[in-house]
Amino acid sequence: GAGVSQSPSNKVTEKGKDVELRCDPISGHTALYWYRQSLGQGLEFLIYFQGNSAPDKSGLPSDRFSAERTGGSVSTLTIQRTQQEDSAVYLCASSPSLTGGRSGELFFGEGSRLTVL
Amino acid sequence: AQTVTQSQPEMSVQEAETVTLSCTYDTSESDYYLFWYKQPPSRQMILVIRQEAYKQQNATENRFSVNFQKAAKSFSLKISDSQLGDAAMYFCAYSRYNNDMRFGAGTRLTVKP
Numbered sequence: 001g002a003g004v005s006q007s008p009s010n011k012v013t014e015k016g017k018d019v020e021l022r023c024d025p026i027s028g029h030t031a032l033y034w035y036r037q038s039l040g041q042g043l044e045f046l047i048y049f050q051g052n053s054a055p056d057k058s059g060l061p062s063d064r065f066s067a068e069r070t071g072g073s074v075s076t077l078t079i080q081r082t083q084q085e086d087s088a089v090y091l092c093a094s095s096p097s098l099t100g101g102r103s104g105e106l107f108f109g110e111g112s113r114l115t116v117l
Numbered sequence: 118a119q120t121v122t123q124s125q126p127e128m129s130v131q132e133a134e135t136v137t138l139s140c141t142y143d144t145s146e147s148d149y150y151l152f153w154y155k156q157p158p159s160r161q162m163i164l165v166i167r168q169e170a171y172k173q174q175n176a177t178e179n180r181f182s183v184n185f186q187k188a189a190k191s192f193s194l195k196i197s198d199s200q201l202g203d204a205a206m207y208f209c210a211y212s213r214y215n216n217d218m219r220f221g222a223g224t225r226l227t228v229k230p
Contacts, residue, residue, distance in 0.1 A: 041222055041223075042220040043208065045217075045219065093162070105164045108154075111160045
């Protein structure tokens, strides 16, 4: 597709279960981001991938959260032993590589809504 | 750390009228970028307008314009001739480079017919 694709769109799970959220960025975009959006809150930065560089994991809230990006394309965000406070919309975004350190537009997916019962 | 503050959780405007959404940010940098993103009920965030801090001229995109006050660290969004399709959450964002985009808490805009 032409845009950022995320799956599943909605996920309901029981407390303590593991979940995987998938993001397929726009083809050719080298940068990929995960954000978390809780009800009534802004976007909380989680993790950032840029090409083959080591990811910036500074936003991950705990060691239950991890993410990988295979082949510089698809990314999976994994939450282990889910807790009720993990309930949120998880947004993925990608952007093309820009020269000179300029900041450009992020292209977002529609998000994955996670509900932990 | 850079922070972005949107002090208006909710705003309302009459169709065809003008509304201004406020945003302030905190940074010690002189070169950076500011953005307004729109998030309709479909959840997909889309870029509305972008401002580069080194540019003194305020950015404009059709009915959307900004009032960028660098010294005051203020970046407000003005929507003219509001339309029903403008109803959404609006997020202000700050970034120096792509890997540090920070968002405000958002303002929910309602457009009344």
